[in-house]
Amino acid sequence: MNLSFAGCGFLGIYHVGVAVCFKKYAPHLLLGKISGASFGALSACCLLCDLPIGEITTDVLRVVSEARAGSLGPFSPSFNIQNVLLEGMQKYLPHDVHKIVSGKLHISLTRVYDGKNVIVSEFPTREDLLQALLASCFVPVFSGLLPPRFHGIRYMDGGFSDNLPVLDENTITVSPFCGESDICPRDLSSQLFHVNLANTSIELSKQNMNRFARILFPPKPEVLSNMCKQGFDDALRFLHRNNMISCTRCLAVQSTFQLQDVLDDTTYEYDPDCEECKTHRQDALVDDLPDTVMTIFQNAIDSANNGIVNWVMRQRAMRYLTLLTLPYRVPIDIMYATFTNCVADRVETHAVQYKVAANILVRKKRCIRHNNYMTRFVTCTPKMSKSLWKLSLNTLQQLHGFMYATHDRSEAAARIYYKLTMGDGKMDANDGRQLDRRRASEFRITYGDMRTTHDDVDTFEHILNVTSHNEALLAYYYLDGENKMKMTEIYDVTDADTDAVQSPMERDVNKQLEFDNDWSGELIADDDDFDMEAMDDDALADRNIFSDPESEWNARRSMSHSDSDGDQPESDRRGPYIELA
Amino acid sequence: MGSELNLESAESSWTGGWFSWTRQSDVMLRNVEKKILSCLKTAYKRFYVDIGSVVGQSDKIWTISLNDESPKTPLVLLHGMGAGLALWCPNLDAFAATRPVYAIDLLGFGRSSRPKFACDAMKAEAQWVESVEEWRREVNLAQFILLGHSLGGYIATAYAIKYPERVRHLVLADPWGFTERPANAYEKAQLPLWVRAVATAVQPLNPLWAVRAAGPAGRWLVSKTRPDISRKYNGYVPDADTVIPEYIYQCNSQTPSGESAFHTLMTGFGWAKNPMMRRLDQLDPALPITVLYGSRSWVDNSSGQVILEHRGHTNTYVQVINGAGHHVYLDKPDLFNKFVLEACSRADMRDPRDARAILPAPPSTAQATPSSQAPPSTHAAIEQAPPSEPSAPAQSTPPS
Numbered sequence: 001m002n003l004s005f006a007g008c009g010f011l012g013i014y015h016v017g018v019a020v021c022f023k024k025y026a027p028h029l030l031l032g033k034i035s036g037a038s039f040g041a042l043s044a045c046c047l048l049c050d051l052p053i054g055e056i057t058t059d060v061l062r063v064v065s066e067a068r069a070g071s072l073g074p075f076s077p078s079f080n081i082q083n084v085l086l087e088g089m090q091k092y093l094p095h096d097v098h099k100i101v102s103g104k105l106h107i108s109l110t111r112v113y114d115g116k117n118v119i120v121s122e123f124p125t126r127e128d129l130l131q132a133l134l135a136s137c138f139v140p141v142f143s144g145l146l147p148p149r150f151h152g153i154r155y156m157d158g159g160f161s162d163n164l165p166v167l168d169e170n171t172i173t174v175s176p177f178c179g180e181s182d183i184c185p186r187d188l189s190s191q192l193f194h195v196n197l198a199n200t201s202i203e204l205s206k207q208n209m210n211r212f213a214r215i216l217f218p219p220k221p222e223v224l225s226n227m228c229k230q231g232f233d234d235a236l237r238f239l240h241r242n243n244m245i246s247c248t249r250c251l252a253v254q255s256t257f258q259l260q261d262v263l264d265d266t267t268y269e270y271d272p273d274c275e276e277c278k279t280h281r282q283d284a285l286v287d288d289l290p291d292t293v294m295t296i297f298q299n300a301i302d303s304a305n306n307g308i309v310n311w312v313m314r315q316r317a318m319r320y321l322t323l324l325t326l327p328y329r330v331p332i333d334i335m336y337a338t339f340t341n342c343v344a345d346r347v348e349t350h351a352v353q354y355k356v357a358a359n360i361l362v363r364k365k366r367c368i369r370h371n372n373y374m375t376r377f378v379t380c381t382p383k384m385s386k387s388l389w390k391l392s393l394n395t396l397q398q399l400h401g402f403m404y405a406t407h408d409r410s411e412a413a414a415r416i417y418y419k420l421t422m423g424d425g426k427m428d429a430n431d432g433r434q435l436d437r438r439r440a441s442e443f444r445i446t447y448g449d450m451r452t453t454h455d456d457v458d459t460f461e462h463i464l465n466v467t468s469h470n471e472a473l474l475a476y477y478y479l480d481g482e483n484k485m486k487m488t489e490i491y492d493v494t495d496a497d498t499d500a501v502q503s504p505m506e507r508d509v510n511k512q513l514e515f516d517n518d519w520s521g522e523l524i525a526d527d528d529d530f531d532m533e534a535m536d537d538d539a540l541a542d543r544n545i546f547s548d549p550e551s552e553w554n555a556r557r558s559m560s561h562s563d564s565d566g567d568q569p570e571s572d573r574r575g576p577y578i579e580l581a
Numbered sequence: 582m583g584s585e586l587n588l589e590s591a592e593s594s595w596t597g598g599w600f601s602w603t604r605q606s607d608v609m610l611r612n613v614e615k616k617i618l619s620c621l622k623t624a625y626k627r628f629y630v631d632i633g634s635v636v637g638q639s640d641k642i643w644t645i646s647l648n649d650e651s652p653k654t655p656l657v658l659l660h661g662m663g664a665g666l667a668l669w670c671p672n673l674d675a676f677a678a679t680r681p682v683y684a685i686d687l688l689g690f691g692r693s694s695r696p697k698f699a700c701d702a703m704k705a706e707a708q709w710v711e712s713v714e715e716w717r718r719e720v721n722l723a724q725f726i727l728l729g730h731s732l733g734g735y736i737a738t739a740y741a742i743k744y745p746e747r748v749r750h751l752v753l754a755d756p757w758g759f760t761e762r763p764a765n766a767y768e769k770a771q772l773p774l775w776v777r778a779v780a781t782a783v784q785p786l787n788p789l790w791a792v793r794a795a796g797p798a799g800r801w802l803v804s805k806t807r808p809d810i811s812r813k814y815n816g817y818v819p820d821a822d823t824v825i826p827e828y829i830y831q832c833n834s835q836t837p838s839g840e841s842a843f844h845t846l847m848t849g850f851g852w853a854k855n856p857m858m859r860r861l862d863q864l865d866p867a868l869p870i871t872v873l874y875g876s877r878s879w880v881d882n883s884s885g886q887v888i889l890e891h892r893g894h895t896n897t898y899v900q901v902i903n904g905a906g907h908h909v910y911l912d913k914p915d916l917f918n919k920f921v922l923e924a925c926s927r928a929d930m931r932d933p934r935d936a937r938a939i940l941p942a943p944p945s946t947a948q949a950t951p952s953s954q955a956p957p958s959t960h961a962a963i964e965q966a967p968p969s970e971p972s973a974p975a976q977s978t979p980p981s
Contacts, residue, residue: 180875180877180906181877194907206777209779241876
């Protein structure tokens with residue numbers, strides 16, 4: 001069973017309501033593929049990553065309030081939707097998000113040069129995913145002038161070609177427009193006509209006209225809250241009508257059986273004798289949005305309505321005044337935006353230069369980290385404040401790194417040695433590319449090469465190797481709180497440095513595996529809870545206090561290079577156990 | 582009557598036919614229809630049935646019949662608003678396998694005549710019912726299974742209320758006009774001014790005004806706003822992407838008389854002035870009814886439950902077809918055909934009203950009364966269309 005979310009701009013809050021309902025009552029529906037366009041793709045991604053709904057709601061409300069703040073609403077020059085979205089995604093999406101969603105998330109994009117629809121589902125890196133999501137949310141003129149590139153080709157909002165990508169017959173379609181979708185608002189109108197725009201059926205009714213205007217112009221928080229509630233109710237009604245609500249135990253039984261037979265009919269039989277199912281269904285009938293989400297909405301509503309400023313702004317005279325002063329405010333706004341953009345650009349170039357200089361001085365593994373920064377996209381205009389913040393952060397990091405370097409000469413030596421053995425001038429190339437941060441795709445190639453060249457002891461195949469050759473000391477299976485099956489096996493690896501792991505033949509095998517492009521995505525994607533933190537040693541954790549999770553990961557890898565250089569498997573020092581969870 | 586072209590409709594525009602904004606042409610419509618019907622595997626006949634002066638002066642109803650030699654109870658199909666009989670093409674073969682099947686263009690739609698209907702909702706409805714009844718008399722059917730989709734479902738129900746003895750089984754596919762218009766004072770207050778302004782401006786216009794107003798771009802407009810319909814015909818009709826929009830456009834670019842009548846029937850935004858829910862008790866309680874809904878349809882399928890409660894489970898069957906929208910017959914043709922055929926076989930098994938001998942007169946006498954009309958098999962210019970040679974020389978048949 002697949003899900004498909006329609007693209008709908010700021011109406012996307014409806015999807016949040018639907019997501020809450022699915023998480024609560026039909027988690028089994030979230031196991032399949034989820035597709036979407038525009039905001040639908042974002043919600044699909046959040047659902048697949050199992051992000052906390054409360055934070056997502058807060059973030060959506062934040063975007064909305066930013067959009068409503070400018071003089072021309074979302075069209076104000078100082079509001080840049082792409083930037084705002086990117087910030088949100090950087091903040092909330094986990095660092096291995098591309099592994100989680102590859103193959104499951106299907107993003108609908110419109111190719112700019114021929115207007116054809118493209119559905120993307122494989123994302124080799126996190127940046128790829130973010131870029132695809134941004135491209136899928138790009139409405140020309142509204143978001144910027146030049147559409148972003150994804151793998152070198154310019155794409156824009158999938159809503160222009162296929163707004164509701166349907167993957168197969170058993171796709172549940174979710175759309176915030178009243179029309180012929182599985183989950184959609186049912187308006188109190190029996191309008192006979194509906195149109196089919198970009199694969200989304202939209203009834204020609206007054207409410208839908210109103211909704212259409214809301215795609216780009218976000219409404220007040222009250223309306224958003226109602227929309228979210230409506231999404232929850234509609235989803236619940238759909239689940240109820242199709243008998244998809246049952247207790248967790250019955251669900252488990254169902255899903256075991258569904259593995260074998262092909263689902264051709266979508267009606268679920270629920271066991272009428274199961275008392276738990278009955279109560280569950282009855283509870284669902286009277287249920288409403290969870291309190292966590294409701295309080296967030298309530299806070300947003302309060303902050304928009306209470307306070308003396310809001311009261312003044314609500315007065316009729318004040319409203320006319322704001323309308324009348326619009327011609328004066330808009331040029332000021334434009335000037336301000338241009339100014340901040342210019343200054344921020346200048347600051348950013350300085351920041352880059354500074355970073356390069358610092359790296360030449362310190363010559364650390366941080367080169368890798370900075371290369372990976374990749375925060376600017378072609379269409380985004382940066383904001384001054386953020387650039388300044390990053391600059392100061394960078395300074396701190398550099399200082400820290402510098403201090404550390406003076407401490408630990410020996411380690412640096414080992415690292416340099418490692419660079420030499422790696423050869424091919426790849427590191428140098430990396431240094432050089434520091435300046436050219438926009439050419440992300442090229443950089444990615446180098447990055448990927450480095451990754452495969454190192455025979456990293458910490459990699460997945462190493463663990464796979466150990467697990468396949470050794471008997472587990474202890475293995476146990478359990479259902480966690482979200483009814484996911486978890487498996488934990490504990491291995492003894494104290495003698496892992498013997499032939500069982502490191503024999504030349506096996507190294508060859510491993511290498512072959514590595515160059516096979518298919519394996520890594522799938523295998524790692526399956527293993528969601530691959531716990532890097534647990535394998536970390538304290539020294540490393542200490543040193544990276546300022547870095548974001550991803551760069552931390554890089555640093556740790558380079559660390560282990562230097563260790564393996566001494567031909568001593570890291571597993572030895574880390575302690576006798578690998579835990580595979 | 583009997584000519585392949587409905588000549589009357591080609592008369593008189595104020596430019597004398599030299600300039601046609603809508604690019605409407607009867608020849609085009611006929612050809613497109615033939616192209617769509619070429620996908621049928623069963624032999625079919627197409628003909629005009631002259632029903633005399635029911636609404637206009639001499640009204641004709643365009644009919645297609647399949648397998649009319651079969652002795653079983655025939656099935657009559659009434660299409661929905663803005664459609665035509667050719668749109669039943671995914672279903673006709675399956676239905677005709679067991680019984681005679683007739684599909685008509687409702688008066689005021691498709692290739693039938695387009696007289697001016699009354700301006701009163703009840704009268705317009707009665708005119709439609711009368712036209713179907715006259716048609717039945719001309720075609721000489723004693724009893725039939727009546728299937729109506731959307732607006733056709735409304736007319737079928739109205740027909741079954743008036744002539745219950747003629748209907749063996751009533752099948753309603755996503756019928757329009759059942760639910761009562763809810764009091765929506767609250768909803769009005771919520772909508773912004775501009776939405777209300779647009780709605781008020783559009784209200785007096787006929788539902789498909791935009792298609793005609795677009796003129797030469799009408800076909801393009803149809804194909805852009807409803808690409809889903811043509812896509813669903815892809816498995817049946819060769820180059821459906823051009824043929825189906827053309828057909829829908831040609832059906833609706835003529836004088837919109839059926840559309841106006843439909844506009845008279847409705848109030849507000851698509852609600853019926855006289856919803857069928859109020860008149861459910863006028864339906865013969867013994868008449869078996871099957872209601873088929875699409876699960877995604879916007880037609881409120883809770884009305885199925887109301888019908889069920891109102892009439893009891895003995896002879897009412899409500900079925901929701903999963904994954905289908907308003908065009909149930911098209912979205913899930915196999916399931917739809919299956920359910921309709923099941924309904925038909927129920928109708929064949931027994932007529933619950935047989936015992937009551939409700940039929941007032943034998944059908945032969947009922948049919949003999951309308952004066953000098955020849956029997957239906959000869960009075961219509963019949964186009965025999967075996968599947969191998971669909972372009973039978975229909976025009977060459979002399980008009981009677």
